[in-house]
Amino acid sequence: QTTKQPYRTAYHFQPPKNWMNDPNGPLYYKGVYHLFYQYNPYSAIWGNMTWGHSISHDLVNWIHLEHALNPTDPYELGGCYSGSVTVLPGGRPVIFYTGADDQNFQSQNLAFPKDPSDPYLKEWVKSPNNPVIAATDGDIDPSNFRDPTTAWQASDGTWQVLIGGKIDGRGIAFRYHSNDFVKWTRSEKPFHSSTRTGMWECPDFYPVSIDSKDGVENYLKKEDTKFVLKASFLDHDHYVLGFYKTETNEFEVDITDFMEDNTDWRYDYGSKFYASKTFFDGEKKRRILWAWILEANGRENDKKKGWSGLQSLPREVWLSTSGKQLIQWPIQEIESLRKGKVAIHAQELESGSFVEVGGITAAQADVEVSFELTNLEDAEEMEPSWNDPQLICAQKNAAEEGKFGPFGLRVLASNNSTEETVVFFRVFKNHTRHIVLMCNDLSRSSLSKVVDKTSFGAFVDIDPLQEKISLRTLIDHSIVESFGGEGKACITARVYPILAIDKEAKMFVFNKGNLSIKMSKLNAWSMKEAKIVPFVKRRKSG
Numbered sequence: 001q002t003t004k005q006p007y008r009t010a011y012h013f014q015p016p017k018n019w020m021n022d023p024n025g026p027l028y029y030k031g032v033y034h035l036f037y038q039y040n041p042y043s044a045i046w047g048n049m050t051w052g053h054s055i056s057h058d059l060v061n062w063i064h065l066e067h068a069l070n071p072t073d074p075y076e077l078g079g080c081y082s083g084s085v086t087v088l089p090g091g092r093p094v095i096f097y098t099g100a101d102d103q104n105f106q107s108q109n110l111a112f113p114k115d116p117s118d119p120y121l122k123e124w125v126k127s128p129n130n131p132v133i134a135a136t137d138g139d140i141d142p143s144n145f146r147d148p149t150t151a152w153q154a155s156d157g158t159w160q161v162l163i164g165g166k167i168d169g170r171g172i173a174f175r176y177h178s179n180d181f182v183k184w185t186r187s188e189k190p191f192h193s194s195t196r197t198g199m200w201e202c203p204d205f206y207p208v209s210i211d212s213k214d215g216v217e218n219y220l221k222k223e224d225t226k227f228v229l230k231a232s233f234l235d236h237d238h239y240v241l242g243f244y245k246t247e248t249n250e251f252e253v254d255i256t257d258f259m260e261d262n263t264d265w266r267y268d269y270g271s272k273f274y275a276s277k278t279f280f281d282g283e284k285k286r287r288i289l290w291a292w293i294l295e296a297n298g299r300e301n302d303k304k305k306g307w308s309g310l311q312s313l314p315r316e317v318w319l320s321t322s323g324k325q326l327i328q329w330p331i332q333e334i335e336s337l338r339k340g341k342v343a344i345h346a347q348e349l350e351s352g353s354f355v356e357v358g359g360i361t362a363a364q365a366d367v368e369v370s371f372e373l374t375n376l377e378d379a380e381e382m383e384p385s386w387n388d389p390q391l392i393c394a395q396k397n398a399a400e401e402g403k404f405g406p407f408g409l410r411v412l413a414s415n416n417s418t419e420e421t422v423v424f425f426r427v428f429k430n431h432t433r434h435i436v437l438m439c440n441d442l443s444r445s446s447l448s449k450v451v452d453k454t455s456f457g458a459f460v461d462i463d464p465l466q467e468k469i470s471l472r473t474l475i476d477h478s479i480v481e482s483f484g485g486e487g488k489a490c491i492t493a494r495v496y497p498i499l500a501i502d503k504e505a506k507m508f509v510f511n512k513g514n515l516s517i518k519m520s521k522l523n524a525w526s527m528k529e530a531k532i533v534p535f536v537k538r539r540k541s542g
């Protein structure tokens, strides 16, 4: 493993080398977590898609296995694209994936474990019935027809699956149904679609409980569940909440649809956090989200360093008590990597003050901080036209003094802060309430000229009169994952500092607003390296 490189991560999932993109078919099976992923075995750029396969007992430490799927058959010579795993009654898992042929015509295919009693599910066998869904249905565009979801059973026992697509510029989740998982029929109406989005990749559809953080596996529970429909388009993962009518297999959006009325619910408002996929963890009764995090340092640099792409930290996901949005939080197991806690006592942060968070490996760290604001009537007025958080963050960057804010964390900061990545808040008010804005300013994150340094922003749905403003940020060399308001707004950034690497990196808590604020708590930890065991091909004896 190339650990010496400054941008390799220590506790994010990544293969030893080459290109990785979408997480595929995550699963908990017979005591083992499985992660499959789109992988190019030959280079650090996209191509030759296979399903890489790694296993874990804790979702933190991993063992890489041999690829689960390689393109071997005519219907997939262009690559084994994304898909999902469904566990059939009786417990047998099946992979449902897209094959692209040499013309990039896409079809849906099945693969089964050779030995379902093997908890590692090392070998997979493709179904002789493949392709089980070909793109031959009248109006389907054969090169925009892919990424089957996990299938579920409707109240009459029939299997249901969604497939992403596009017809005349309209993004679509097609619904197919089957009695035997082999012969599939397209439903008359698409499950859902939108004219505002373009092609939908990697749809995901799952129930969430309205009154508990616990994950839900059963699609037929009605009273206390809502449903999440996620689609990947325009470089981001967007979701809507709604209801699933089990009698008709229809989905009805609750409140606002994709990209409607200035609302845009995204899992993450930062760098490209894309093609995500959830699974139900039967062991701990929770729903876990994985996503592909792209590089932002140019193809040439990817080739030079010999790898491209990370997976996000696995996040637990559940519905907020308001019922309006999802909450995400890094799975608890990540905390097993924490060591050497540093606590900074509560204190007033006057205008212009900053405090170094020393005594930790600041390039490989986890930090939790919270702030309390008084005299909130003094907050700046919010202009009605300021409805795009990313734009406000770009215009009012970390250098721009306001009244309340910017305050937050400066991470991956070089000695004299020539380089730094700043995660911060601003608080505004309008005639009815206060508005909390969370920003990630990357404009000074690297001296490099080729790095994408776009800044990010999101509104955090909290009331600072009632609640503290909290931030948790996990830093891992070239990735900074931030969770505002206990997981109400997430911003992930890829950063490539030249000076602020390894031991040279520093971290500060700061307030650059005109008004003083109280930092009520700060705990920070160095993070240990996760153990990742590379795949070693064993010679067959005899």
Ligand code: DQQ
Binding pocket: 021, 022, 038, 049, 081, 082, 083, 098, 146, 147, 201, 202, 274, 275
């Ligand atoms: N990546 C896969 C496709 C999917 C896309 C190909 C999303 O199946 O639509 O590598 O990143």
